[in-house]
Each structure stands twice: as structure tokens, then as C-alpha cells.
Amino acid sequence: MANLPNNRKLLDWVEECRALMAPDTVEWIDGSEEQLEQLRTRAVATGEMHRLNPELLPGCYYHRSHPSDVARVEDRTFICTDDPAEAGPTNNHMTPAEARAKVLPLYRGCMKGRIMYVVPFSMGPIGSPFSKIGVELTDSIYVALSMCIMTRAGQAVLDQLGDEGDFVPCLHAKGTLSAKDRYILHFPADQSIWSINSGYGGNALLGKKCFALRIASVLGRKEGWMAEHMLIVGIENPEGEVRYIAAAFPSACGKTNLAMLIPPEVYQKKGYKVWTVGDDIAWLRIGDDGRLYATNPEYGFFGVVPGTSAKTNPNALAATQKNTIFTNVVRNLDNNTVWWEGLDKNPPVHGEDWLGNPWDGTTATTKGAQPNSRFTSPLAGCPCVSDKFDDPNGVPISAIVFGGRRARTAPLVFESFDWEHGVFVGSALSSETTAATMGAVGVVRRDPMAMLPFCGYNMGDYFGHWMEMGKKIEKLPTIFHVNWFRQNEQGEYLWPGFGDNMRVLEWILDRCEGKAEAVDSPVGRLPKKEDINLEGLEISDAAMDELLTVDRDLWKQEVAGLREFYAKFDRLPEEMRKQLDALEERL
Ligand code: GTP
Ligand code: SPV
Ligand code: MN
Numbered sequence: 001m002a003n004l005p006n007n008r009k010l011l012d013w014v015e016e017c018r019a020l021m022a023p024d025t026v027e028w029i030d031g032s033e034e035q036l037e038q039l040r041t042r043a044v045a046t047g048e049m050h051r052l053n054p055e056l057l058p059g060c061y062y063h064r065s066h067p068s069d070v071a072r073v074e075d076r077t078f079i080c081t082d083d084p085a086e087a088g089p090t091n092n093h094m095t096p097a098e099a100r101a102k103v104l105p106l107y108r109g110c111m112k113g114r115i116m117y118v119v120p121f122s123m124g125p126i127g128s129p130f131s132k133i134g135v136e137l138t139d140s141i142y143v144a145l146s147m148c149i150m151t152r153a154g155q156a157v158l159d160q161l162g163d164e165g166d167f168v169p170c171l172h173a174k175g176t177l178s179a180k181d182r183y184i185l186h187f188p189a190d191q192s193i194w195s196i197n198s199g200y201g202g203n204a205l206l207g208k209k210c211f212a213l214r215i216a217s218v219l220g221r222k223e224g225w226m227a228e229h230m231l232i233v234g235i236e237n238p239e240g241e242v243r244y245i246a247a248a249f250p251s252a253c254g255k256t257n258l259a260m261l262i263p264p265e266v267y268q269k270k271g272y273k274v275w276t277v278g279d280d281i282a283w284l285r286i287g288d289d290g291r292l293y294a295t296n297p298e299y300g301f302f303g304v305v306p307g308t309s310a311k312t313n314p315n316a317l318a319a320t321q322k323n324t325i326f327t328n329v330v331r332n333l334d335n336n337t338v339w340w341e342g343l344d345k346n347p348p349v350h351g352e353d354w355l356g357n358p359w360d361g362t363t364a365t366t367k368g369a370q371p372n373s374r375f376t377s378p379l380a381g382c383p384c385v386s387d388k389f390d391d392p393n394g395v396p397i398s399a400i401v402f403g404g405r406r407a408r409t410a411p412l413v414f415e416s417f418d419w420e421h422g423v424f425v426g427s428a429l430s431s432e433t434t435a436a437t438m439g440a441v442g443v444v445r446r447d448p449m450a451m452l453p454f455c456g457y458n459m460g461d462y463f464g465h466w467m468e469m470g471k472k473i474e475k476l477p478t479i480f481h482v483n484w485f486r487q488n489e490q491g492e493y494l495w496p497g498f499g500d501n502m503r504v505l506e507w508i509l510d511r512c513e514g515k516a517e518a519v520d521s522p523v524g525r526l527p528k529k530e531d532i533n534l535e536g537l538e539i540s541d542a543a544m545d546e547l548l549t550v551d552r553d554l555w556k557q558e559v560a561g562l563r564e565f566y567a568k569f570d571r572l573p574e575e576m577r578k579q580l581d582a583l584e585e586r587l
Helices: 008-021 033-046 096-107 141-150 155-161 207-223 255-259 265-270 314-319 419-427 459-472 498-512 541-547 552-566 574-586
Strands: 025-028 061-063 077-080 092-094 115-123 132-138 168-173 183-187 192-196 226-228 231-236 242-248 273-278 282-286 292-295 300-304 325-327 330-332 337-339 374-378 395-403 413-415 430-432 444-446 478-482
Touching (some): 008 096, 008 132, 008 168, 077 096, 092 096, 096 183, 115 141, 115 155, 115 207, 132 141, 141 207, 141 300, 141 325, 141 374, 168 207, 183 207, 192 207, 207 282, 207 459, 226 459, 231 498, 242 255, 242 498, 255 273, 255 300, 300 314, 314 374, 395 419, 395 498, 413 498, 419 459, 419 478, 444 552, 478 498, 552 574
Parallel strands (some): 025 115, 061 325, 077 092, 077 183, 132 168
Antiparallel strands (some): 115 132, 226 282, 231 242, 282 292, 292 395, 300 374, 325 374, 330 337, 413 478, 430 444
């Protein structure tokens, strides 16, 4: 039984929501193992979750979401402000009054016959001056249990909140799961979140994208810090010094993989190690020493499953072998385990696909795992978790890295000329659709700072905030751009990626310390091919040359595309247009 503080805002809000949604009972989550075990047992009894083989996958569960509810719904996601200009040109907008009128009726009585779980959670270490508290109400055991993996949740958070503490109210209800009435609403003015008719991912685990990015980005701008869609990784050199990199890539473009990378053998022999602080979200603040510090507000991973293997990401695979919830993958009925495309060459013969249909992997013509199937695993279960992941002060950032999927345009890596140019490079971030035929240049989707779906306010102002932060951070990190996805004429990746990305990170960190060479190009500073350590890697000179070329004609098209994109913003900082002009000039 949770020990409740006498917190008026909390008690009144929970009662108000109870009256609105009419659940049969209300259950406060204290986060004790005893209570969580009860919840798991209940979820198994209702069929919401399935207990996997306790010998092979201890503490692991299997869940299926509704087939129409398998990913974030950007077209149903709204920023609700009185003035539409506050939401800006890249967000869907409703006024708070419109939003409430439309969505409040959907909540009425929607939890009849159900239990309403109250999940108090902390984004960031409990009690850290940089952490923020939220409370999620939900009628999904799956969501409640997932929140207990993804965040620090339970009694300690209630104690920290106390009688007077403030929190972000996060109201979630599965409702009917009707896609046409699905809404993900953010109210920046009173810092609250409403979600209804979804039970999956960022739509429903409200601490993640809704709170830690959309609401937090608004708070960060107000309070002088930044909430970003970034992994945080520490690279330890043979001398035992650890340097940290924060990197923003759009969704499904390699953050989890880079955060957990295993260095190539030559690096391991020399004594290099990689430590994961976070794989998706970073809160960045200026420390007393004038450097930029990063904390991961999360406590677990919600990672893309397909493609995860002992080859590509052994650390992620190891993290998922215990205390993990798998959603929408293949069930192996022979040994009560799970499987997905890209795991290995032994798909189950007696399987069930993510929809629950019989599925024989040796003859199947359809994918067994949904492409956005995910694992929910505790951070602490990752073999390479950093001992600093729980540090209330975070880790000092040496480099900020942006990256996307670009078949042709972007070189393997380049360094920005200075902070302002780096912000411009981040604003120009874009990624190509992966469904496009290999080799054909895909459709370019602009995704500035990988934040397009996650910025809770006007993105023109967001660029301005980046520029302002540059004036306040005394010891600025250097900003880089990477592209692991450059292709040759045949549509094959030119760079091996994954663990070998370490070679690029080494150049990046050496540049930060003035230990490596670079040559100027119109787009930024490039390594010469001999500046990237290729020891133990088979890659042709021609491939390296191609990886490090800047095609001026393609970049001129890029400038034109950016000019068109910038035209959307009436609050674009003047500096951004100057940077674009300067790039055009250099080309
Ligand atoms: P979100 O959780 O959606 O934010 O995704 P993410 O950015 O964490 O992406 P993730 O690391 O899960 O990778 C997504 C896909 O990119 C997977 O299919 C990976 O196998 C693939 N990928 C990741 N890193 C590399 C790389 O260096 N090279 C290549 N070719 N593919 C990669
Ligand atoms: C992303 O889409 O960037 C994710 C998954 O990390 S979700 O939590 O659904 O946003
Ligand atoms: Mn993400």
C-alpha cells in the first residue's frame, strides 16, 4: 500500500479523474516488487501479457498491442496553446478550450469495469535538482508496468513530492483504442498531458516523448536548459579517461545502437571501452564549471527489436534476456521464447506472428515481427551501462553529433565551423525513407535536430533557444554531423557501421582535444581518409574517398530544399538565414 502525501493538487486531480472516468477501483503504484508481481500475475490472467520461459528469459513477458496501434501517431498529436503561433508551423494545434471540448467527453466513464492505476514517476534521479516529477493515470497494466521499467516510479517519488511538491499530470486511458478518436494532447501552459485511445509506445508511456521532450522542451526554454532527442555515450580511452558524446538521430536511425556500441577488436585490445548513459533522451544543462552536462531522464530502454542481434548489438540483446517486456514480436511456441527478423537464421517452425496467427518462419512470406516492435528493458540490465547513469549531476559533454540517413549527400562525418554553424547543421538534419528501393535516392524528410515531432513549441523559437544557449555555455561542445548510411551506385552501404562507428567517434573526440587533423570543405571540416583509424577494417580506398566527398551539385539542391523549408518559419533567427547564405556562397 502506497503511503500518500497530503498533496492537495495530487489528491484533488486523482479524485477529479476518478469521478470523470469512473473506474471500479483506484490502485496506487508503490513500485514494490511484491506489488509489481501481483500486477504481472493479473496481466497474465487477463491475457494482456504472457509469461515467457523463466529459465531462458527470466522475468520476461510478451505483449501484443492492437493491430491499429503500433507506433506514435504524429497526425493525432497536438500542442494546445491559446495562440497558434506558440505551437508554430511544424506542430498540430488546437486551443486548450477546443481540445477539452473535443476530448473530455471521450474520457467520460471510459474506465468503467477497469482499474485505474496511479503511477508516480521521476524523470531523472529522484531528488536531483534537475529531475522532474510526473504522475500517470492509466487503465492499462501493460502501461503501468512499462512505466515502472522506463522511469523511477513508486513510493520514493511520492515521498519526494511531499505535501507541497509539483508534478506534471499525465492522463492516459486506453478507451476503445479507436484510431479515429485517438488523441495525444499537450498543454504547455499548465504543463499537463492527455492521451486517449492508444496503448503503445510514445503515445501511452507519457514520461517519454510527451513529458521528457514536448513539455520539457518548453520548460527548458523558460529555465535555460535543453530537452533533446539524444543518446548519451561515454568513450573510455586506454588511460581510463571517459569522454561523453550526445547524439541526435531521427527515430529508428541508430541511437540505441550507437549508445551501446562494442568497439572493434583493435580498440578493445588497446583498452577502449564504451559506456551507455542513455539511448533516446538527454536533458542538457550548464554546469558550475561552464561546461554542458547531460542527464538521461529515463530508467529503461524502449528499443526497436527487428535487426537486434548478437552481431549488430550484443549489449542490447543481453539487456533483453531478463526483466524485459517484448511487444509485437514472434512467439516461439516450442520453447516459449521470442524471435524477430534479424535475430538469427533460425526462425521458429511453430510460431505465432505479432498478430497471433500461426507462423512458420521457414515458409512464411510475411514478416513475423511488426517493424516497430520494441523491447522495454531496465537500463541497469545493460552490460555496458555507465556508472554515471544515475549521477544527479549528469556527465560533461565534449561533442554533440547530428545524423540521419542520407544515401548520397552527407559525408561520413564533418565538423561544424563553430556553434552557430553547428546549430545550422542541426536544423538541416534530414533523413531518407528506408522503404525506397535500395540505391534510389529516397524521399528527403526534414527533421531538425531529430526534434520535429517532439518540440513542444514554435520551432523557430527553438532554433533561437539553441543560439541563445551558445552564448551562455562558456566551454562549448563541438558540433559534428555523421552519416552511417551513405550508399554506392549499387545501393550498398559504403560504411560498415555499428561497432566500426567507433573509428569516427575517435576522430570526433580527438578533434575536440585538438589532436586530429581536418580539412575545410564548403559544408564543414572533414577528416582526410588517413585521419580515420582503419586498422583491422577491410574497406577500399575508393569507398573511403566516396564517403568523404562533398558533391557540390547535390549540396546546391540541398540549399534550395532548405530555403523552402525555412520559408515556413516566421520566427527563424536571422543567424540561421545568414548561415544558409554563407553555405551557398562557399559552394
Ligand atoms: P528510436 O528508438 O526510434 O528513437 O530509434 P533509434 O534511433 O534508437 O534507432 P536504433 O538504434 O534502434 O536503430 C534503428 C535501425 O537502424 C535498426 O534496424 C538498426 O539495425 C539500424 N542501424 C543502427 N545503426 C546502424 C549503422 O551504423 N549502420 C547501419 N547500416 N544500420 C544501422
Ligand atoms: C521514437 O519514435 O523516437 C521512439 C519510440 O523512441 S516512441 O517511444 O514510441 O516515441
Ligand atoms: Mn526515439
